Amino acid sequence: MKKKNYKGSRCEKRSMGKCADGVAKTFNGIESRYADRLEENPDVKEFRCQVLLEGLELGEYCSDFVATKVDGELMVRECVFRKHLAKPLTAKLLDASREYWGKRGVLDWGIVVEKKDDDNV
Secondary structure, eight states: OEETTOOSSOOEEEEOTTBTTSEEEEOSHHHHHHHHHHHHOTTEEEEEEEEEOTTOTTOSEEEEEEEEETTSOEEEEEEOOGGGTTSHHHHHHHHHHHHHHHHTTOOEEEEEOOOTTSSOO
């Protein structure tokens, strides 16, 4: 989850067939590798990156991935580095995202973290 118009790190733009905009914008290795997984997943019809959470009380933040499965169900994923999970603001933002999407009927919400021993998803 990031602030809208996040400028903190380098944005990687890649052309991907399942990305609704045609170009997936990712900001770190976790997001980049997860975009690859969504692209390869046969259960995913399409996905969007950096989706604005409109009307969020905490401010203007975006969810990392919102995917539409082939059965029409939405799936939301937030990418977080393991070392940030214990930070109070991270926990607050993740809870806000889960609540936001839950109110919109999304049951498949989750967090993506890197493996313990490296930066892989």
